[in-house]
Amino acid sequence: AQRVTQPEKLLSVFKGAPVELKCNYSYSGSPELFWYVQYSRQRLQLLLRHISRESIKGFTADLNKGETSFHLKKPFAQEEDSAMYYCALRLDSNYQLIWGAGTKLIIKP
């Protein structure tokens, strides 16, 4: 069955340190992966998608089909990066999104 795993519920790093939020997926079809972010008191919004291969707010994520991973990385964390981050897998069969449990990222000053 399809599944998205975010092993860390909470990740706390100092400002300026590198950040890596892990995401692993299980899916037999053609995966389409996304990272969504929810800042305090704001709605859930898209951060980036693997198909675009883009860098948003300094974050990047590479789809590794061999390791079935889509880890989110940023070389130098900033305090405004503190938020909840969700990894999501879109199924090519019915376009539904399967969500990870989320990782709360706290950037310490």
Next chain:
Amino acid sequence: EADIYQTPRYLVIGTGKKITLECSQTMGHDKMYWYQQDPGMELHLIHYSYGVNSTEKGDLSSESTVSRIRTEHFPLTLESARPSHTSQYLCASSEWGQGTEAFFGQGTRLTVV
């Protein structure tokens, strides 16, 4: 401005009451979704729609029902609320196509006492 709206933002009601959570989008999207999310947990899909007169149940069993009479409107109804329905409910919409993102409303936090 194109957006997706949910009302109310917060609702506290008594057990046994009938409630309807409203969701409207002005983006012209065909696909709409309802998710249930407990604090700090993943989103669970409870209903979705591919367009007018299309409604499907999601992965999470829910006692709620939905309707899609108009493209922009996707209300969720609980006929008889129970404390176990206490949760946050998120509405979202999206277009078809690879790489398209889901746009979310602000959510409705429901408490059944």
